[in-house]
Amino acid sequence: MVNRWIYVFAGLGANLILGTIYSWSVFRKPxxxxxxxxxxxxxxxxSIFLLFFAICMPLGGRILKTYGTRRAVFLGALLVGGxxxxxxxxxxxxxPLLYVILFYGVMAGxxxxxxxxxxxxxxxxxVPERRGLAVGLTVLGFGISPLITAPLANYLIAYHGVKNSFxxxxxxxxxxxxxxxxxMVLPRLEARGGQMGGSLQQSMGIREFTPGMMVRTKSFAGLWLAYVLGTLGGFIAISQAAKFGQEVVRLSPGLAAVATGVFAIFNGLGRPLFGYLADRVKINVVSSISFLLAIAAALLATQASSLTIYIISYSILWxxxxxxxxxxPKATSLFFGAQNLSVNYGIVFTAYGASALAxxxxxxxxxxxxxxxxxxxxxxxxxxxxGLAVSNLMLKPPAMPERKIPVKAR
Known part of the structure; x- marks a missing residue:
């Protein structure tokens, strides 16, 4: 039997490519x-790329649920490459700006x-029994992508120009x-319409929610809001990391670029780390830890006049x-079930888009x-x-409906 983790690492490889968006700054000056x-x-x-990345996630979920993951990735590959x-x-x-927005922002996004x-x-x-770690390793590729794609793009632009590099x-x-x-295929039972990992879901008391059912729950509101607040500090740090390093810490452009590479490593490592934690303790506990770290890092960043404090505070935010x-995604599957995960998480992911803009x-x-x-x-x-308050008050699984046991007539 093929090792199940091969599919996880195939996803990691795909995300290394997808994460090139984080290297966009390399293309801007040329x-x-x-x-x-x-x-x-x-x-x-x-900005348009990130916008369509976010708003097309729910649509993408419906496409892959209808036509299968392999066909969805095949179509996505044509859109990205094209x-x-x-x-x-x-x-x-x-x-040219209109066409780059259309083809890169809308089409590739x-x-x-x-x-x-x-x-x-x-x-x-x-890997349903270790879903948090599996997803964390998969999206690790997106986070660490700039470590590979930024130098590659720099090299290509230097020798072939920006047009040929594209x-x-x-x-x-x-x-x-x-x-x-x-x-990019699902296990055989799921492909035939069965419920892969269904017994695991049932044993954990997880109810399957359709997208319509999900969005009407307080749990969805709590998760969506926590997701926005959880990524907001990161987007702020990402958007001005190099600028802050040069203007406040007085780093050279070269050192600021090196620091950004360090931050990208932490961006990547946070994914399997928090996924691993989410497999072992309650979601609201892991979420609370993330917000406590963000508070500490943000307060530290207000005093970031030295390289050491700058590196520590920004690394934690990333x-x-x-x-x-x-x-x-771990919380989405845990709260609302795995059967509609692709569509449900696509809807939850719009929080990422809101944070990316805000x-x-x-x-x-x-x-x-x-x-x-x-x-x-x-x-x-x-x-x-x-976000810490939301984690403790709203970030909870939906209440399971009580089962009424009929009383037999005597």
């Missing part, structure tokens, strides 16, 4: 030079949603993802951010309004304290 864009224009494709290549081919048109959702679903079904990466990524699609990418915007607005970073991190600490 695109600005080539096309005369400003900082605002070069940031739009990144999005990169078509973006390159339209860079010399009269409206939608493809990433399809594949990302599929890899989580596949890992969840193959084409090369699109071709390589598309082919690898197409190959990995053949490993660790917590990565942890929620494993904690949220985090950088909040950070930039506070900086422009007040002129320094302390209020930014005090806000992160306050929101994390709110």
């Amino acid at each position: 695109l600005e030079i080539l096309l005369g864009w400003g900082s605002f224009e070069s940031g739009i494709p990144f 999005g990169w290549i078509l973006s390159a081919l339209t860079l010399e048109t009269q409206s 939608s493809g990433v949603a399809l594949i990302y959702n599929s890899t989580i679903t596949v890992s969840s079904y193959w 084409i090369i990466l699109g071709g390589i990524y598309g082919l690898i993802l197409l190959a990995l699609s053949y490993l 660790l917590v951010f990565g942890g929620w990418l494993a904690l949220a 985090g950088p915007t909040l950070s930039a607005s506070l900086w422009e309004l007040l002129g320094h970073y302390s209020p930014v991190f005090m806000t992160v600490a306050a929101l994390s304290a709110l």
Whole structure:
């Protein structure tokens, strides 16, 4: 029998490619030079990509539930590879920004949603008894991707230019993802409509919720809100890590880039770490730990005038951010069952999209309004304290309905 963890590591490999979005900063300056864009224009494709990544997750869940994970990943591979290549081919048109938004932001972003959702679903079904760790290892690839893809992109841009780099990466990524699609399958019983891991779910007292049932529960509201608050500090840290390092800690651009690489490692490690913890203790306990860490890191960051404090505070914020990418799917399956996980988690994942839009915007607005970073991190600490309250008051499984035992007439 094939080792079940092969499917987990296949998902990890796919996510290494998908996480190239975290290396977008490598492409921004070359695109600005080539096309005369400003900082605002070069940031739009990144934001649109994350937006469609988030909003297409529920749709992706329905597609893979209807057509299967292999076909969903196959389609996603075509969208991702095609999005990169078509973006390159339209860079010399009269409206390159519009086409990059369309092909990279919308097309590739939608493809990433399809594949990302599929890899989580596949890992969840193959290793149901250690679902948190399996999902954490799968999405580890997304977190550590910049350690590989950023140097690769830098090398390609230096020797081949940004346009050809898009084409090369699109071709390589598309082919690898197409190959990995053949490993993106569910266990045989599930493929036939059975309930893989059903006995495990039942033994744990987990009820299966449809998406409509899920969104009407207080548990969904608690999980969605906790997910937003849990990733908000991370998005703020990601959006200005290098800028903060250069302006406040007085690092050179090279050292700031090295520091960002260190943070990416913690972003990746948070995923299997928090997934592992979620397999062993209650979700609200793990969530509370994450918010306590975020509060401590945010308060520490207000004093981050030295390299040591900067590294420690930002590493913790990135660790917590990565942890929620494993904690949220684990909580979704634990609260609402595994049968509709792909669609249910797609809906829960919209919290990530809300945080992706709110985090950088909040950070930039506070900086422009007040002129320094302390209020930014005090806000992160306050929101994390709110998350701590949500964890203890709302982050609980839905109440199981009481069974009425009929009384036999005598």
